Amino acid sequence: MQTIDAEFDASGARFAVVATRWNDAIVDLLVEGALEVLRDAGVDDADITLVRVPGAFELPLVCDRLADSGDYDAVIALGAVIRGETPHFDFVAGECARGLAAVAVENSIPVTFGVITADTMEQAEERSRPGEDNNKGIEAASAAVEMVGILRQIDE
Numbered sequence: 426m427q428t429i430d431a432e433f434d435a436s437g438a439r440f441a442v443v444a445t446r447w448n449d450a451i452v453d454l455l456v457e458g459a460l461e462v463l464r465d466a467g468v469d470d471a472d473i474t475l476v477r478v479p480g481a482f483e484l485p486l487v488c489d490r491l492a493d494s495g496d497y498d499a500v501i502a503l504g505a506v507i508r509g510e511t512p513h514f515d516f517v518a519g520e521c522a523r524g525l526a527a528v529a530v531e532n533s534i535p536v537t538f539g540v541i542t543a544d545t546m547e548q549a550e551e552r553s554r555p556g557e558d559n560n561k562g563i564e565a566a567s568a569a570v571e572m573v574g575i576l577r578q579i580d581e
């Protein structure tokens with residue numbers, strides 16, 4: 426039986442990190458966590474591209490352009506959508522998640538979901554703490570590194 430399993434050496438792989446400016450105090454911590462994971466996996470800074478977009482609703486389009494370029498092995502999407510008084514949260518968060526999933530399948534490269542969806546700022550803060558496993562930037566970057574390793578083995 427052949428087993429294809431995670432590899433956590435992503436040296437030579439190219440990553441795009443797309444992060445929102447909305448809730449930047451939270452999202453900047455996600456970016457820091459994601460970059461730490463990539464560097465620990467052997468990724469050179471020269472192989473990391475960071476793009477800032479206005480909000481989570483804009484993540485799918487920019488991630489699609491980067492994925493379609495053929496210049497990256499994975500795209501990491503980072504943001505924080507925090508519920509307000511109206512149903513706007515549902516549309517922003519829902520379309521962001523739906524759009525990012527579609528980009529991954531349409532371009533056949535990993536597009537990982539590092540977007541916090543929270544009812545309160547406190548919940549968002551809990552999911553962006555530096556160095557903690559539930560930091561969504563660490564989670565998304567770890568998934569991207571793992572997926573690059575898996576796809577490399579499939580493509581061998």
Ligand SMILES: Nc1c(NC[C@H](O)[C@H](O)[C@H](O)CO)[nH]c(=O)[nH]c1=O
Nearest residue numbers: 445447479480481482504505506507
């Ligand atoms: N409320 C949040 C937003 N809203 C902005 C949208 O994402 C979008 O930029 C706007 O509707 C213009 O197209 N974005 C977040 O990332 N987080 C929020 O909490």
Ligand SMILES: CC(=O)[C@@H](O)COP(=O)(O)O
Nearest residue numbers: 507508509510511513514
């Ligand atoms: C997620 C959002 O768009 C939200 O912050 C908007 O707040 P509100 O529903 O009070 O307009």
